[in-house]
Amino acid sequence: MVICSLIKMWFLVPFLRIYMYINLALCMLLFIEKVYMVVVVVVNKLFGQKPEKLYKWEPFEDDVELGTSHYPLVLVQVPMFNEREVYQLSIGAACGLSWPSDRIVIQVLDDSTDPLIKGMVEMECQSWASKGVNIHYQVRDNRKGYKAGALKEGLKHDYAKQCEYVVIFDADFQHEPDFLT
Template sequence: MILESIIIVIYSVALILIFLYALAQLNLLFNYLRSKKNNSTCPKFDLSNPNEVPHVTIQLPVYNELYVMERLLNNISEIEYPKDKLEIQVLDDSTDESFEATAAQIKELQATGLDILHVTRENREGFKAGALKEGLKTAKGEFIAIFDADFLPKKNWLLNTIPYFKNPEIGVVQTRWGHLNREYSLLTRVQAFALDAHFTLEQVGRNSEGHFINFNGTAGVWRRECIIDAGNWQGDTLTEDLDLSYRAQLKNWKFKYLEEVETPAELPVVISAARSQQFRWNKGGAENFQKMLWKVLKNKNASFKTKVHGLLHLLNSTMFLNILIVAVLSIPMLYIKNEYTHLKTYFIIMSFFVISTLI
């Protein structure tokens, strides 16, 4: 009966976690629908007034992006913003032939009067987090916009995001990802569907009720003061963006999510790249759950509901594992159900939680 007891405990925990996560997602759906009826306005900078235009630094952390660097730099160089208030940092850790090509293109852009710098390091300590932290040391901007190499923000991107920082409590403005190659294959369509669910239901559902959300690593802007106050970029997890997001919100910084501002990007087109990306996100989520669990629980400023949503958000990476556990253990659980009739009440109760798999 010892083995059976272990199976029952593991199965029950996995099923209950799935149930709680499903309830949270249902709550986010209601939040999302309710937010569409909310027409509240926010204070904004008037960028037509030169005295209200803040200095912005765009950071482009790149590593061996040979095939997209030229397109990225051409795109970023066309962003509409007063040139005397805009700085661009190419945080280049590349070790391939893209390094020289990038350096040459940067020199050409500098000749046009663009304030663009090629920032390099002797080593890749901290990887992306380390590159962002290194660039921040010399960044001129009060606000730091970040784009990965496969993102192509529209020309008016800064004009649509920076004004929201008029509210001194806002530490981050995050935009919605778009998908340039959504229809390329079944793989890209599946990825786009999953990401769209996150960038609509989850981000809006959490943000509209003041729950914790995350900066998505790219296509967003940080207030420099917020980064420093939250402890700066740290490279001890695979998802440094999620880590800093929670540290900032635990210090009472507010995040603003803009569903209406789309930032187009390319999705991975081969399974190996998509698998690598998912592994990084899932492992990073698990690392952040371990790092942030007690900090979230002990935080005195967050409501109970915000803490629950926060923990389930951090546990998101375990849901696939929980579903797998429930599926695999369903077979021995059928045996236990037939063999141990005195557990009838338990199975009646657990059948209620199975409903969560349909939500």
């Protein structure tokens, strides 16, 4: 019994005391952070700072004289891997962006391992291509780097190098048609 109390007194009590001070310091840091965040929010509310005031941006407008040439050429990459449930929606959303058709390139990067899904995605791309959409269906022979590797590989094509901007939409992300404007 004496040994047990000696162990508690010499080892357990100092450890718990140090642990308590560490927790107290962390609690104080959290409290200071909360107070700081309240001050930042109040200052922003009082002075009315909004991102629209900090960053001057205007949506693109059609210019009759220039036509669509003042629009930048945009590459839209859609990486996929066995996306059976959402491949039609994601390809349709990318092809349905409100942007001049001669200034946009859709690139579907399919790393699917299921041949049935690969066939369905390819047929969907061909369907959109027959409607006049500039869409490219790309397949790799390996999955090195997974989706990021497919994106990197997609940028190596000549038509991708001509694009000024690159937009990446994951297959399950549904964006608004006016995303680019």
